[in-house]
Amino acid sequence: MSGPLSSLKILDFSTLLPGPFASLLLADMGADVLRVESPSRMDLVRVLPPHDQGVSASHAYLNRNKRGIALDLKKPEAVQLVKQLVQDYDIVLEQFRPGVMDKLGVGYEALKAINPRLIYVSITGYGQTGPYKDRAGHDINYLALAGLASYTGRRDSGPLPLGIQAADIAGGSLHGVIGLLAAVVQRQVTGQGQQVDISMTDCAFSLHAMAGAGYLACGVEPAMENQPLNGGSFYDYYQSRDGRWFSVGSLEPQFMQQFCAALGRPELAARGLSLRPEDQQALKREIQNEFDKRDFADWCERFAALDACVEPVLSLAEAVEHPQLQARGVVTDVPRDSAEPQRQIACPIRFSAGLDTPRHIGVSVGAHTDQVLTELGYSIEQIAAWRDARVIA
Structure with a gap:
């Protein structure tokens, strides 16, 4: 060995x-x-x-x-x-x-x-x-x-x-x-x-690397859907018209601009900067409304060329066949x-x-x-x- x-x-x-x-x-x-x-x-x-x-x-x-x-x-x-x-x-x-x-x-x-x-x-x-x-x-x-x-x-x-x-x-x-x-x-x-x-x-x-640090140092208690990364912001999953899902992590402004342009709603990008919970929830509804208009394959094609932190939610079978994971050799024969x-x-x-x-x-x-x-x-x-x-x- x-x-x-x-x-x-x-x-x-x-x-x-x-x-x-x-x-x-x-x-x-x-x-x-x-x-x-x-x-x-x-x-x-x-x-x-x-x-x-x-x-x-x-x-x-x-x-x-x-x-x-x-x-x-x-x-x-x-x-x-x-x-x-x-x-x-x-x-x-x-x-x-x-x-x-x-x-x-x-x-x-x-x-x-x-x-x-x-x-x-x-x-x-x-x-x-x-x-x-x-x-x-x-x-x-x-x-x-x-x-x-x-x-x-x-x-x-x-x-x-x-x-x-x-x-x-x-x-x-x-x-x-x-x-x-x-x-x-x-x-x-x-x-x-x-x-x-x-x-x-x-x-x-x-x-609790992030939320725990915030609570212990500042007393900010995390709860469901009240943090930027746990559903409290537009950073979330969205369902396509045919029932499949996408992950949207376009936190940085340059990524958010690309994402909203691909949605056909470039004006939404500025709203992603708001820290108000009600604004974030309203933005999520707008994004979901756009995802409702197209099927999974259509959105995959639209997002494929973007570098915007938007990726499809793949099944395990699909993940095994993904070119990135295949290139990395994540499966081996034993x-x-x-x-x-x-x-x-x-x-x-x-x-x-x-x-x-x-x-x-x-x-x-x-x-x-x-x-x-x-x-x-x-x-x-x-x-x-x-x-x-x-x-x-």
Whole structure:
């Protein structure tokens, strides 16, 4: 393996989305990721539809380029194997509720005693401290408690359930990778590892980059459709005559002038400068009236030549075929056991030195158990005995 992170060796105990998406990015960038799963408690993403040749497409994507080992951490022999592995795999990524890994004997303090260079990244809903640390939650709950849902939506219909998992990915996955890599850099200087505590709610709260700054410094409370970028201005979506949608982000005067000229209403451009909410709502009605006069294809043709921050809302199928996304190579073919590779989302980070092509899709539970234990020096007989004792799978 090559790539900018090829020197990193990571034990990944996570399941579902946040941890696996984080370790996917790391594996794509060359890290050696060894996924540790329970032989009896399945990661539910493995059964998440839709399925391609009997395998969950989500699992195949989220776990590509990773090896897999199955250990029953309730067995002392399995715990000893983990302790042996962290002498080499000196980064741990886990997503259990606080205290679970400690009870299993593989918490930060226990593993740090074996390898002081250990970096231990814990991704949870609410963090390792606080009254909610043991509370269950999902993406929608973290966004709600962090205050983001309070001004994301429409006044007449309420908060919007997002099509993506923003707290899971932007909160848990991306901040988890940032924290992990920051700890690696510090370890290069100090020689010491540390635990990285990632709360998806904390990280979601940090996404209040603009509205949150305004509230904390000036006391301006954001609400639905009262901010320039959340529907409180002409910066919004508009529906064409045939029911399709367009995004209009023509905030700067030069863009607004082009946009209004394309609408056939150049006089509207000056009204975009008004800060009065009632003026903005009236302007939005005027813009929508113009969109009502033409079909999606007509507007696409009219806006195609403009550099005015106006783009059609594409379906996923249309986005895959868009020339810009095709030119950027956002889709890649990933090998698998069958003859045909599987199409997947490519790593979005570009390096001038390039990245290796993907090696394989997500593997079955314990696919590399024998290989990993052989690398640790165990004999075929020892491995077979542990399998018979259900220590491994």
